[in-house]
Amino acid sequence: MKSTRLKFDFFSRTLNFRFEAGTSRGVLKSRKVWWISAINPESAAIGWGEAAPLVKLSIDDRPDFEEKLKNILTKAEDLDWSLEENEVLDQVEKLVSWDLPSIRFGLEMAVLDWISGGKKRFFENDFRDEFKPIPINGLIWMGDRQFMLDQIEQKLSEGFDCIKMKIGAIDFEQELELLSTIRSNFSAEQIMLRVDANGAFQPDEALEKLQKLADLKIHSIEQPIRAGQWDEMARLCEITPIPIALDEELIGVREKELLLDRINPQHIILKPTLLGGFRETTEWIRLAENRKIGWWVTSTLESNIGLNAIAQLASFHQSKIHQGLGTGKLYHNNLQSPLSIEKGHIRYQDSVKWENPY
Incomplete structure (x- = not known):
């Protein structure tokens, strides 16, 4: 060897x-x-x-x-x-x-x-090798109503056809109004809507809120209730009117099969930095696919070095659904890289060179 x-x-x-x-x-x-x-x-x-x-x-x-x-x-x-x-x-x-x-x-x-010779390539994948773009969701950050509305308008003007909105920062009825604004102008076939509650709902109120979101043809909701409440989450996944995606629920979990079998979610969200990298994320994917559970990969505010690795992992596993990889433009002092976001896709442009991190 x-x-x-x-x-x-x-x-x-x-x-x-x-x-x-x-x-x-x-x-x-x-x-x-x-x-x-x-x-x-x-x-x-x-x-x-x-x-x-x-x-x-x-x-x-x-x-x-x-x-x-x-x-x-x-x-x-x-x-x-x-x-x-x-x-x-x-x-x-x-x-x-x-x-x-x-x-x-x-x-x-x-x-x-x-x-790989220091070429920022980790394994065979179409994103890096064939420059095949990956569809991503446009992320709407928490803030006051006008700030969130401005972000929505910007993402739609940039050509995103999948919008993910973080909820739980302002009044729920105002958040419904913002989502209704999108849906009144774009059908579910035109714009996919995702929401991320980050565990903001109480178990006894979650179903009522999910029913209101279902009226807007929401694609999925991430982590509606706080992580660690397996029985409550399992009950919610069984009766929910919209698909539920586990997010924080996966962090630090070693008994992967037990969690998936107990809760039986519709989707899981995979964040390699929080889960342990390529090997651990791939294992989650294998277990999810064996159970017909959907999945997609999401970055967690890494620099372009980490974002590049996560995009290649998503490409390697050939997921066709929109990924959560739209964080490359967040920072004033990120590394210059071949990564770009155009018309709702992340792309690797080989004509652009990596900035030296030193």
Whole structure:
């Protein structure tokens, strides 16, 4: 088996939002990411990965995160790294514990990128190899009514045919009004509407709210009630008038089959940074497809390094549904990259070069 020794390094960057990004966990003005490099002195190639735990959501959002990352990369330098994709994923899984999912993902990226010659390509996929665009939803951030309305109008003018609106920030009736504005002008065949409640509904009120949303022909709702309430969520998935997609419910879960069988959702949302990277996300996909559960992949405010990896993963699994990959334009100081968003699709333009992260 061919193998190599690698040297690893990392540094952080604080990415600054172009606007105040409203979420169910507060307003974000910036976020910190860690970029991981992998090199071999005998090669000019540099592999890059990204570890980007999300504040108040990732299970590895912890005070000693940087210390943990440093220790893991020190141990990684003592390994003989395989040059085969699946064996690399095996090695990362053994080295990085399950409760450090973003570090797993970042290390997977860095090693696989180095193996590919530092070309920001991780495995065979049409997005990177054939420049095939991926349809994505246009995300409407939480805020006051006018801010959300302005975003909706902008996304529609940019050619998006799938809109995802975060709800729970303002009065529910006002949110229904905003969604009604879209639906009164565009049929369900013209514009797909998704909503993300981030667990904002109480179990005893959720069904009534879902019924009101169903009148607007909503495609799906993400995480209507708070995660961890398996029995309540299972009951809701059984009687819901619109499909339910689990999101936060998957974070930190090791008993994947038990969760899917107990709740039996219509869809699951897959966020590799929060779930543990390529290997863990692929396992969720396999289990979901075996149960006829729908899925799509979503980024979680990574830089373009992480976004590129997540887009390639979605392409590799050949999902035809709109993905949640529209976060590349959020930051003033993101890396310049070949990624672009045009007419509701994310694209890889080989004519544009990657900015050096250093």
